[in-house]
Amino acid sequence: MSSLNYDRETALVVVDVQNDFADVNGNLYVSGGEDVIPIINSEIARARSAGARVVYTADWHPPSTPHFAKDGGIWPVHCVGDTWGAAFHPNLIVDGPVVRKGMGGEDGYSGFAMKDPEGDTVTETGLRDQLERWGIRRLVVCGLATDYCVRATALDGIATGYTVAVLDDAIRSVDLEAGDGDRAIAEMAAAGCLLDSAVDS
Numbered sequence: 001m002s003s004l005n006y007d008r009e010t011a012l013v014v015v016d017v018q019n020d021f022a023d024v025n026g027n028l029y030v031s032g033g034e035d036v037i038p039i040i041n042s043e044i045a046r047a048r049s050a051g052a053r054v055v056y057t058a059d060w061h062p063p064s065t066p067h068f069a070k071d072g073g074i075w076p077v078h079c080v081g082d083t084w085g086a087a088f089h090p091n092l093i094v095d096g097p098v099v100r101k102g103m104g105g106e107d108g109y110s111g112f113a114m115k116d117p118e119g120d121t122v123t124e125t126g127l128r129d130q131l132e133r134w135g136i137r138r139l140v141v142c143g144l145a146t147d148y149c150v151r152a153t154a155l156d157g158i159a160t161g162y163t164v165a166v167l168d169d170a171i172r173s174v175d176l177e178a179g180d181g182d183r184a185i186a187e188m189a190a191a192g193c194l195l196d197s198a199v200d201s
Helices: 033-049 127-134 146-160 180-191
Strands: 010-015 053-059 098-101 113-115 122-124 138-144 163-172 194-196
Touching (some): 010 127, 146 163
Parallel strands (some): 053 098
16 A cells, blocks of 8 residues: 555546556557556545545547547547547546546647647646645546656646655556656656555565
C-alpha cells in the first residue's frame, strides 16, 4: 500500500483507462494497460474511504483530427467519441466526474489543457475549475500512458501549483521509442512529482 495519506484536500486523477488503451483489441493498446486496473480500483477505494475526491480523464476525439495519422498526425484512430474504444474499460470502477479532452480535434494529452495541433491555441479542459471547486491541494495521478497523458497531466498539475504524486506501479508506457516511459518518469520526478507505489513491493 502506498504511503500516501488521502484526505478531503486530495484528488485521485485516473487518466484515460479506456478500451483503446487498456484492452488488447484497442486501436492504441498500451502493453500491460489492463494490469493497472485492479491496482487503480484499490486506490479508488482507499481514496474514497478517506473522503478524497476521484476524477477521471478521457480522450474523446472526432472521427477526423490532425491528431490522427490518417489526417497528418502520428497516432492511429483512437477514442472516437461514443465508440467502444472511447469507453472506460469495463473492469474499471468509475465513481466520479469525467473530464473529456480532444473533443475539438486538439492534442488532448494533459488532463488540464488541450493544444491545437495546427497552431499554438491552448484550451483548458475544466479540470482545474473542478479541483478548485473542491478545494483540492494535492493530486495523485495514475493511468495511461506514462509517457504521454500521465506525464502531461502530472507536469501541468505541478505547473498549476498542486503537490503531485504519481503511482509508478499504476501507470504503463507507450514507448514509441525505447525508454520513453523511463524518461517521462525521470522528467516528472525532476519537476517535483513524488513517485510512490500503490502496492507494497
